[in-house]
Amino acid sequence: MGLRDDLDRFREVGEQRREDLKEFISYGDLGGSGPNSINVPIKVVDLPEFAYDPRDKGGVGQGQGGTPDVGQPVGQPQPGDGDEDGDPGEEGGDHEYYQMDPEEFAQELDEELGLDLEPKGKEVIEEVEGDFTELTRAGPNSTLDFEQLFKRGLKRKLAMDFDEDYVREAMTVAGVTPREVFEWCREQNILVSQAWIDDEWDALEAERGRWDSFDEMEANVERTTTIQRIRRDGLRNVPFRREDERYRHPEVVEKKxxxxxxxxxxxxxxxxxxxxxxxxxxxxxxxxxxxxxxxxxxxxxxxxxxxxxxxxxxxxxxxxxxxxxxxxxxxxxxxxxxxxxxxxxxxxxxxxxxxxxxxxxxxxxxxxxxxxxxxxxxxxxxxxxxxxxxxxxxxxxxxxxxxxxxxxxxxxxxxxxxxxxxxxxxxxxxxxxxxx
CATH class of the missing domain: 3.40.50.410 (von Willebrand factor, type A domain)
Incomplete structure (x- = not known):
């Protein structure tokens, strides 16, 4: 293996710098961290390099002035053999750490162990406005909920709607009175009012006697449903009332x-x-x-x-x-x-x-x-x-x-x-x- 291969290998090892989280928890120095700063050791790898002595130190076999003879005592260690004060060096090698806060630690542990703990809120600290999801009966026009208004009006129309042409045919039966037509409609679950029949009665005077009985009329005239009429004529005259109005208000959300x-x-x-x-x-x-x-x-x-x-x-x-x-x-x-x-x-x-x-x-x-x-x-x-x-x-x-x-x-x-x-x-x- 050549020098270049050695360098590539050292770089590869050096890229995997931080100690594995599981390894750190099981074997690492936990005492080196504080409550708000977790220090995970970094694996420090020094790349190999050549080191040259300065030329003025003399060559091989070249002594200097005062060089002792063989066997002569060299004396006590001089400053520089240990630290600057002449004592043996006490400090260890440099250590590096990857610092993470508890939030990052929790996220990584979640990923490492496949956890999904969702903290629960307790004490209410403030109330804030959320989405406009609350509905009230009063409010500024800009917050009127038209969708709610239309739905309520449409619901009323569907509840009150009836086949007007079918009732008019019943009013042409020979010998019947407006009251008898109204009672017949109730038997057929046709929600028509007596007032409407009275208003339409005189206009059909010339056509009275077309049918001899209600049974004959029913056998010859097809009754349409509300959906069929809407598909045929479209949706018209939806009855809106003031009590149908709803105004959107922001939901009050408790922030805990x-x-x-x-x-x-x-x-x-x-x-x-x-x-x-x-x-x-x-x-x-x-x-x-x-x-x-x-x-x-x-x-x-x-x-x-x-x-x-x-x-x-x-x-x-x-x-x-x-x-x-x-x-x-x-x-x-x-x-x-x-x-x-x-x-x-x-x-x-x-x-x-x-x-x-x-x-x-x-x-x-x-x-x-x-x-x-x-x-x-x-x-x-x-x-x-x-x-x-x-x-x-x-x-x-x-x-x-x-x-x-x-x-x-x-x-x-x-x-x-x-x-x-x-x-x-x-x-x-x-x-x-x-x-x-």
Whole structure:
């Protein structure tokens, strides 16, 4: 392979600069990112090149003044061997990052995992005018809805229309009176008024006696339908009335703020060692980024617990470790209190994410945790079990929650044993919410 082939190969590798999103979530340095800026490492590839020493440094085998003889000590390192102060260099090589905001991260994760979560609006922040879809009986002439006016007038015409020629033929039956003609029309479901018959009566005096009976007239004269007459004569004399008028007004649309609060709960008891804590961080951190990118306003509550629970800052959340036992219900009691006081269900979307190794004090899951999960209204409750070495004998919390609430639609239980499981766990959580 020649030098040109080497260069082409290096360029090809260099074009694929950004670390794969799944690889970044499972193995990357998540701690290098902030809540509003995700730093995804870029693979830096330097193209090979020749480097030449300056000519004034001397040639091969040419010594300089003061060059020690063979075996003579060369002394202590001089400035320039390390950094400028003479100390060994401490800085690593340069690193580059692709920065994305949470919204871009959410879009890419949607594409990567095939998700389609549509945030729900909660708190009404303003009312705006939408399309002219509302109709009222009064308004300026410029907003008169002519289509509605015509439809109402046409509906009346079709309801009142009758075959005038057919009724006139009935009025020529020998010996009948206007009242008898009117009653006959009613029997035939012809909606003609007595006044109309009276107005037409005298004009047909010369033709009276053409038919001996109504039956004879019916047998010899064809009655036409409204549609047939419209096709023959066209649509004329549509009766419009003032009560048919409708005026278009803009629909009032409530613009809602898409608020979300995410309660992250983590077991910090003695059994939650470093690998388990890392798996929690790798699962919860991308979920936080994703929901921040999806919602207009996202807030986060971090609760740590062993046998008791307390609220902590995000910076402390993933690093805390205590030596106490475990009582998961203490965290849900605190979560319920915080949500009721600060994040009312009518105004906030709620996600309650808990993680641990499924170890819990006896009967606490069935007697306390499950009832509390049912009492806390939320878009989604999730429990992430982290057990790198496989399930412990007393690690039954996840199974008990799944067995009791797995079919409720807003509860998901997922299992993470290795970094490779993190992406699947995130998909399980977010796809459950998307289905809702």
């Amino acid at each position: 703020q898409k608020n979300v609060v995410v309660v992250n709960i983590r077991d910090v008891s003695g059994s939650m060692r470093e690998k388990k804590r890392e798996l929690v961080e790798r699962t919860f951190t991308p979920l936080d980024w994703y929901l921040t990118g999806k919602y207009d306003n996202a807030e986060f509550v971090y609760i740590a617990h062993d046998a008791e629970a307390w609220r902590v800052d995000r910076d402390d959340f993933f690093g805390i470790r205590s030596g106490g036992g475990t009582k998961i219900s203490s965290a849900y009691e605190l979560a319920k209190e915080v949500l009721e006081e600060e994040y009312p269900w009518s105004e906030w979307n709620r996600y309650v994410f808990a993680a641990g190794d499924s170890e819990n004090s006896s009967n606490d899951t069935t007697e306390n945790v499950i009832p509390l999960m049912e009492e806390i209204p939320a878009n989604l409750h999730a429990y992430v079990e982290t057990q790198p070495g496989g399930n412990a004998i007393n690690a039954t919390h996840a199974e008990e929650v799944e067995r009791a609430l797995g079919d409720t639609g807003n509860v998901v239980v997922t299992y993470v044993s290795t970094p490779e499981d993190v992406i699947d766990a995130i998909y399980d959580v977010l796809s459950t919410e998307a289905d809702e």
